[in-house]
Amino acid sequence: MEPTDTPKRGPEPQDLDGPGVHRGVPRGSETRVAALYWEAFGRKLGAALNPPDKARAFLAAHLHHDRGVVAVVDGEVAGVAGYQLAERGLTGGGAADVLSTYGTLRGLPRLAVLALMERRAADGELVMDGIAVAPEHRGKGIGGLLLREIAAVAADHSCRRVRLDVIDVNPRARALYERHGFVAVHTEKTPYLRGLMGFGAVTTMHRPVTPAAPTNRQEVR
Numbered sequence: 001m002e003p004t005d006t007p008k009r010g011p012e013p014q015d016l017d018g019p020g021v022h023r024g025v026p027r028g029s030e031t032r033v034a035a036l037y038w039e040a041f042g043r044k045l046g047a048a049l050n051p052p053d054k055a056r057a058f059l060a061a062h063l064h065h066d067r068g069v070v071a072v073v074d075g076e077v078a079g080v081a082g083y084q085l086a087e088r089g090l091t092g093g094g095a096a097d098v099l100s101t102y103g104t105l106r107g108l109p110r111l112a113v114l115a116l117m118e119r120r121a122a123d124g125e126l127v128m129d130g131i132a133v134a135p136e137h138r139g140k141g142i143g144g145l146l147l148r149e150i151a152a153v154a155a156d157h158s159c160r161r162v163r164l165d166v167i168d169v170n171p172r173a174r175a176l177y178e179r180h181g182f183v184a185v186h187t188e189k190t191p192y193l194r195g196l197m198g199f200g201a202v203t204t205m206h207r208p209v210t211p212a213a214p215t216n217r218q219e220v221r
Contacts, residue, residue: 020072021149025065025090029077033070034060036080037091040132043198044167048113058101062093067129069149071142078137081146082129084121085157090129113196119165126154126209128164131173147180154209162207167199174203182207 025033034056038045042052049055068090071079082090098114099107121127128150133142154162164182166174174184182205194200 021145022070022072023149023153025063025068025070025080026072026077027065029070030060030063031056032077033063033068033080036077036132036134037082037130039135041130044117047196048110048117054101058093058097059091062091062097064088064090064092069146069153071133071137071145073137073142077134079131079133079142079146081131081150083150083153084119084127084129085159087120089127116193121163124158124160126150126157126159126162128162143176144180147176151180151207151209155211159209161209164205165202166205168201168203169199174205177205177207180207 037059038052038056042055045055046052049058067084067088068080068082070077070081080090084090095111098111101107102110119127131143131146133146151162162182164177166177184203184205187201187203189201191200
């Protein structure tokens with residue numbers, strides 16, 4: 001979770017006309033984006049944010065609209081990819097927000113779990129927060145579109161590389177990343193997290209950033 005600050009206003013729903021990739025989480029799509037994110041990462045985040053209904057509401061309430069790119073199909077968000085820059089990521093909410101939502105006694109252990117997942121971008125680095133595509137839209141190239149747009153965002157911010165982590169129980173995601181130029185640089189064994197979060201190893205992958213090529217995005221502000 002990120003430190004609490006004032007969220008930037010996202011675009012209005014009418015900005016979603018037609019298919020394409022958009023920078024920024026559109027205003028009005030927070031619930032949809034939170035549901036997609038939870039569907040993809042609920043097993044990992046469950047120990048910190050369960051029960052699911054409360055978790056989705058928490059994610060929706062604390063999104064940083066300017067730290068995501070979305071793919072839109074027929075006016076609905078079909079996929080989302082979050083990223084971190086300047087200590088801000090897609091998923092927000094600080095310690096005070098967690099304690100306010102879950103209470104002090106239940107909130108403190110959750111903060112400890114969230115701290116295990118904390119990642120920070122180094123200088124010249126964009127860190128991906130995760131990528132999620134709706135089940136009905138998988139296999140249609142949306143993941144690749146989102147990854148290319150993330151690379152373009154990194155180039156626009158003069159980053160030298162994109163970094164992400166992929167868990168050992170998600171080989172399909174790793175294969176997608178490899179197809180789009182990511183290379184594994186380090187694997188950390190995490191057997192102590194298998195019972196808590198469902199995975200036993202995390203692989204860090206890097207993709208060098210080159211000048212951004214034109215994309216099919218519609219940038220929204």
